[in-house]
Amino acid sequence: MLSGKKCHGEVMTWSHCPVSAAAAEIDGMSSTPVIDVERLNLTYGDFHAVKDLSFQVERGELYALLGTNGAGKTSTLETVEGHRTATSGTVRVFGKSPRDRRAVRPRMGIMLQESGFSPDLTVKESVRLIGKLTQRTDRVERVLGIVDLTRKAATKVSQLSGGEKRRLDFATAVYGTPELIFLDEPTTGLDIQSRDDLWDVVDKLREDGSTVVLTTHYLEEAQQRADRIGLMHKGAFYREGTVSELTRMLPAAIRFLFADPVPALPLQATREGDGKVLIETFDLQKDLHTLLRWAQDHTVELRELQAGPTRLDDVFRALGSD
Amino acid sequence: MFSIALSELAQIFRNRLVLVTSLIMPAAVSALFIYQHEGFAALGSLGYIAAVVMFTVGAFGLYTTTVTTLASRRQNLFLKRLRSTAAGDAGILAGLLLPITVISLVQVAVIMTVLAVVTGRPDNILLLAAAVLAMVIMMLGLGLATAGLTNSPEHAQVTTLPISLGTIAVTSWVGITGTEELTLIKRLLPGGSATELVLNAWNGGVPVTESLILLAPTLGWVAVAVALASRIFRWEPRR
Numbered sequence: 001m002l003s004g005k006k007c008h009g010e011v012m013t014w015s016h017c018p019v020s021a022a023a024a025e026i027d028g029m030s031s032t033p034v035i036d037v038e039r040l041n042l043t044y045g046d047f048h049a050v051k052d053l054s055f056q057v058e059r060g061e062l063y064a065l066l067g068t069n070g071a072g073k074t075s076t077l078e079t080v081e082g083h084r085t086a087t088s089g090t091v092r093v094f095g096k097s098p099r100d101r102r103a104v105r106p107r108m109g110i111m112l113q114e115s116g117f118s119p120d121l122t123v124k125e126s127v128r129l130i131g132k133l134t135q136r137t138d139r140v141e142r143v144l145g146i147v148d149l150t151r152k153a154a155t156k157v158s159q160l161s162g163g164e165k166r167r168l169d170f171a172t173a174v175y176g177t178p179e180l181i182f183l184d185e186p187t188t189g190l191d192i193q194s195r196d197d198l199w200d201v202v203d204k205l206r207e208d209g210s211t212v213v214l215t216t217h218y219l220e221e222a223q224q225r226a227d228r229i230g231l232m233h234k235g236a237f238y239r240e241g242t243v244s245e246l247t248r249m250l251p252a253a254i255r256f257l258f259a260d261p262v263p264a265l266p267l268q269a270t271r272e273g274d275g276k277v278l279i280e281t282f283d284l285q286k287d288l289h290t291l292l293r294w295a296q297d298h299t300v301e302l303r304e305l306q307a308g309p310t311r312l313d314d315v316f317r318a319l320g321s322d
Numbered sequence: 323m324f325s326i327a328l329s330e331l332a333q334i335f336r337n338r339l340v341l342v343t344s345l346i347m348p349a350a351v352s353a354l355f356i357y358q359h360e361g362f363a364a365l366g367s368l369g370y371i372a373a374v375v376m377f378t379v380g381a382f383g384l385y386t387t388t389v390t391t392l393a394s395r396r397q398n399l400f401l402k403r404l405r406s407t408a409a410g411d412a413g414i415l416a417g418l419l420l421p422i423t424v425i426s427l428v429q430v431a432v433i434m435t436v437l438a439v440v441t442g443r444p445d446n447i448l449l450l451a452a453a454v455l456a457m458v459i460m461m462l463g464l465g466l467a468t469a470g471l472t473n474s475p476e477h478a479q480v481t482t483l484p485i486s487l488g489t490i491a492v493t494s495w496v497g498i499t500g501t502e503e504l505t506l507i508k509r510l511l512p513g514g515s516a517t518e519l520v521l522n523a524w525n526g527g528v529p530v531t532e533s534l535i536l537l538a539p540t541l542g543w544v545a546v547a548v549a550l551a552s553r554i555f556r557w558e559p560r561r
Binding site: 081083101102105106110112114115116117118119120121125129130132133134135172 | 325326329332333336337395398399400402403404405406407408409410558
């Protein structure tokens with residue numbers, strides 16, 4: 001507890017000093033990747049779940065690991081967390097093996113995909129127990145407050161709803177403001193308000209310098225928040241990069257309907273199953289301008305006109321066609 | 323470890339099923355043996371009653387609860403949750419099993435004290451304590467190994483039967499018939515040598531050095547159980 005004491009040169013008004021910045025100051029590792037995975041392979045019997053995967057996560061980044069079902073992202077994540085042993089390759093977290101729990105775990109918070117709490121313990125007891133075992137310092141009441149579970153503090157875990165259990169899970173992950181936080185499908189089962197609240201907390205943690213590794217099926221969350229994305233397919237990276245780098249690889253789309261017959265279109269187009277015309281373009285602004293001028297010149301009404309940049313969904317869908 | 327142990331203790335007292343099977347049932351059976359001690363002593367000896375109550379607590383309290391607890395905590399991913407912290411595996415297991423171990427030791431101590439008050443004190447209390455400790459370690463080891471084969475608390479009701487009923491059967495066999503015949507077999511069976519140790523400690527008449535040799539087979543079972551557990555114990559449910 002550092003209440004009223006100096007923390008990173010500032011007097012703290014609440015009970016704890018964020019670990020992230022403190023540790024960064026101490027170990028001077030700001031240039032070293034927080035996570036360094038090199039040629040990771042994981043096999044289960046004959047099944048090759050992860051194949052020669054390499055990636056790094058830098059301090060302060062929000063890195064999203066996305067992929068189709070069975071792509072190997074949970075296996076990868078659990079290996080980086082230290083729950084699994086790599087068949088081959090190296091995984092370093094803060095420069096150490098993630099299996100070295102005593103060294104690594106106090107600096108990382110893990111939100112598991114499934115709950116994993118004892119049903120007979122109360123919410124407060126669960127946070128206190130797991131928080132204490134992380135060896136980080138925080139106030140249980142503060143953590144319950146930020147996930148809006150204060151009123152449920154004395155409620156047994158068995159009596160919580162699915163969304164409340166996810167919030168409890170999140171509470172134990174952010175207890176003590178860890179430097180590195182793993183969020184495995186954090187918003188699954190949460191209502192919109194709870195999702196927004198959760199992301200507000202994540203944003204605050206990132207302001208404090210925390211690094212976040214995220215897996216999610218909500219692609220818009222990754223698109224909005226991830227600094228970089230690793231898109232996995234069949235155990236390997238299909239693509240890795242920023243959202244703009246990933247979406248730049250696929251053309252943007254212009255879609256519309258019009259009544260036949262019309263003069264020849266000025267751009268190459270195809271008909272979709274619903275009768276809409278699709279124009280794919282890597283220069284959306286220029287081609288949209290060309291199309292609109294053509295429509296005006298020929299007094300053609302472009303009904304249900306839609307034009308937009310490539311979304312992560314489109315990149316994701318392209319996985320299926322590979 | 324102690325924070326895990328404290329939370330585990332709270333859970334034991336909040337779970338009626340565990341409370342009944344691990345605390346009340348062994349105590350009730352032991353009470354029956356003590357109440358009917360004259361009949362059971364005629365069947366075997368007072369040492370036999372001591373051995374039976376010890377293994378009743380060991381098998382139905384300690385062993386069964388060990389298996390059920392580990393299977394339950396694994397099934398609801400609590401083990402995985404604990405392993406996502408800085409706690410080591412040994413500390414997690416020790417924390418989970420410490421409460422039921424202490425409860426079992428206290429139960430055995432209380433029950434044997436009552437037996438001693440009712441029937442007279444044992445011949446060698448230290449030897450008896452060694453027998454109890456050996457039994458506790460053996461049952462913990464067997465519990466860890468059995469937990470590796472147990473998928474759920476419900477499954478534990480089946481997987482624990484061979485060891486729990488087996489040790490009680492061996493105790494009764496050795497306690498009633500002694501070890502003059504089929505000596506090696508009786509001593510090598512799980513619980514056999516521990517039972518003989520209790521018989522010697524309670525009834526007397528056997529040199530301590532000869533009795534202490536009986537610790538070896540019991541500790542041998544510990545080694546076997548730990549070796550098995552290290553191969554088959556799982557921290558996460560089978561998917």
